[in-house]
Amino acid sequence: MSWPVRAPDTPVIDTPPAYVEDRKDAALIATLFDSYTLAIHERPANETPITEETSAALVGFNDVKREIRLLLNLEEEGDDFGPVRPTVGSVEVATKTLFHLVEAGFTVPPVKDAGTDHDGALRLAWESGPRFLELVVPRENHAAPYFYCSEGDQYNLQRDLTIGAVCDRFNWLSAWASSAAH
Numbered sequence: 001m002s003w004p005v006r007a008p009d010t011p012v013i014d015t016p017p018a019y020v021e022d023r024k025d026a027a028l029i030a031t032l033f034d035s036y037t038l039a040i041h042e043r044p045a046n047e048t049p050i051t052e053e054t055s056a057a058l059v060g061f062n063d064v065k066r067e068i069r070l071l072l073n074l075e076e077e078g079d080d081f082g083p084v085r086p087t088v089g090s091v092e093v094a095t096k097t098l099f100h101l102v103e104a105g106f107t108v109p110p111v112k113d114a115g116t117d118h119d120g121a122l123r124l125a126w127e128s129g130p131r132f133l134e135l136v137v138p139r140e141n142h143a144a145p146y147f148y149c150s151e152g153d154q155y156n157l158q159r160d161l162t163i164g165a166v167c168d169r170f171n172w173l174s175a176w177a178s179s180a181a182h
Helices: 023-041 052-072 088-103 163-181
Strands: 113-116 122-128 131-137 146-151 154-158
Touching: 052 088, 052 113, 052 122, 088 122, 088 131, 088 163, 122 163, 131 163, 146 163
Parallel strands: none
Antiparallel strands: 113 122, 122 131, 131 146, 146 154
């Protein structure tokens, strides 16, 4: 995993997502994912070229993208426990949050689990030893996404989704593996 230089604390999420719940919009999300991926490669000549870090970060982003696409392709919209397919809006917010990390050259680790909860919130989870990190994007477009993080019986919610704060949270997650190796 590469560690980026701390960027200015600009909000990762800059626009509220559209709340769309229709199955045929899965194709729209697939196109959105592809456009994010291509955006890195098709920068104007006067912009900074792609670095090795950004290229490696794109691989991690594509892994996350694949996990979310699997959720979008679920046949059933819901089951006895609640919605199982995320909304287009929640996928858009999760994608924007992680894509801004890719642009900064930060490699997002592989997702341990991707799914929805009983309320229909999109949940992307990462784990390193006793540390657990989960990006939660609520189903409702007016509810703000957040990180849930825990270690043992200690837990916290992080609502600050600036690039620096999100990078710090992923660095916290991976720090356990580094300390356990020594």
